[in-house]
Amino acid sequence: MKRIIVKRLLNAIPLLIIISMIAFLLIKLAPGDPVRSFVTPDMAPEDVERIRQSLGLDKPIYIQYFLWLQNIFVGNFGYSMITKRPVLDMILERLPATVGLMGVSLIVTLIIAIPLGLFTAVKKNSLFDRIANLISYIGISIPIFWFALMLIYLFSLKWGLLPSMGMRTVGSDSVWDIIKHGILPCTVLAFQNVSVYMRYIRSSTIHQLEEDYVQIQYAYGANKTTVLFRHVLRNVLLPIITIIGLSIPGLVGGAFITETVFSWPGLGLLGVTSIFSFDYPVIMAITLFSSLMLVIGNLFADILYSVVDPRIRLRG
Incomplete structure (x- = not known):
């Protein structure tokens, strides 16, 4: 298993390089100039060109990319053009907030979607099944930002039950305060995922209930709960x-x-802020981290495959 994990991680290196090349090219081709953030009305053209040279933006695109890639291989993600801080420090500061929000929303999604998908499959075409399907269609269809704004309007502005922004209340360091701030964003992320997961689980469960092994288990005297949750x-x-x-x-x-x-x-808020300010090093670092999450997610899925299905582990 360790050999397979190491092999997959080594194979991911060329993939990340290709992704970084495409992202770097798209960023450079996008309209806008980061030098404008430093230009004042009384600056001479020579001063503007001097700023461009200090930022390394006067070199050809391919040279800029290879210089950036060279620094990445030694663990240097560069410095932010706006804050002048190390990019890696900025990402590590924001990473726990994003990972915590994503992790909690994923756990909530699985806790709700798995039993809901199983139950709607068992109660196929019932009133409960139709209502759950209607809600799932709504969850898949509505835009995330619109649903977020509706939650803010109802739970924060109208009813005053939950905070509408931020991660902490000024002057409060309690865990409950962080939980209250995270309820609404976690709900927004989980609602759409529950709708997608529930439909997949429902469809797969209906298909499995029609298989021969289910009828064999019933013939041996197994009840519905045992067949559903054990097989x-x-x-x-x-x-x-x-x-x-x-x-x-x-x-x-x-x-x-x-x-x-x-x-x-x-990281999401940092990424949006960096895009509007043309902070190239931060944008590239966040793109690289997002791509790395995709690789780790696929690797995690392969490992879980071998845990759930012993046949896959034996073949490996």
Whole structure:
């Protein structure tokens, strides 16, 4: 298993390099100039050009990329053009907030989606099944930012139950205060994922309930609960593991919107701020971290495959 993990991580290096090349090219081709952030009306053209040279923006694009890549291989992510702080320090400061929000929303998603998907499959075409499907269609269809704004309006402005922005209240360091601030953004991320996961689990469960091994278990005298949770659930979890691995980048993308709406101090808010200020080193570092999350998510899915299905472990 260790050999397979190391091999997958080594194979991910060329993939990350290709992603970084595309991201670097798109950033450079995007309209805008980071030098404008430093220009004042009384500056001479020579001063503006001197700033451009100090930032290394006067070199050709491919030279800028190889210089950046060379620094990445030695663990140097550069400095922010705006704050002048090390990019790695800025990311490590924001990473716990994003990982915590993503992790809690994923756990909430699984806790709700798995039993809900199983129950709607068993109660196929019932009133409960139709209501759950209607809610899932709504969760898949509505935009994340609109749902976030509706929650802020209802729970913060109208009813005053939960805070609308930030991660902490000024002057408060309690855990409960962080939980209250995280309820709304976590709900926004989990609602759409529950809708997607529930439909996958429902469809897979309906298919598994029609298999011969289920009828054999009933013939041996097993009850519905035993068949559902000891036999069907194991086969249902296999495609869900794939969805979990592939949904990690989606959580990062959703965090960009959610963190911006709720002013949650994570990588998403940092990324949006960096994009508007043309802070190239920070944008590239966040892109690289997001791509790395995708690779780790797929690797995590492969490991879970071998845990859930022994046949895959034996073949490996």
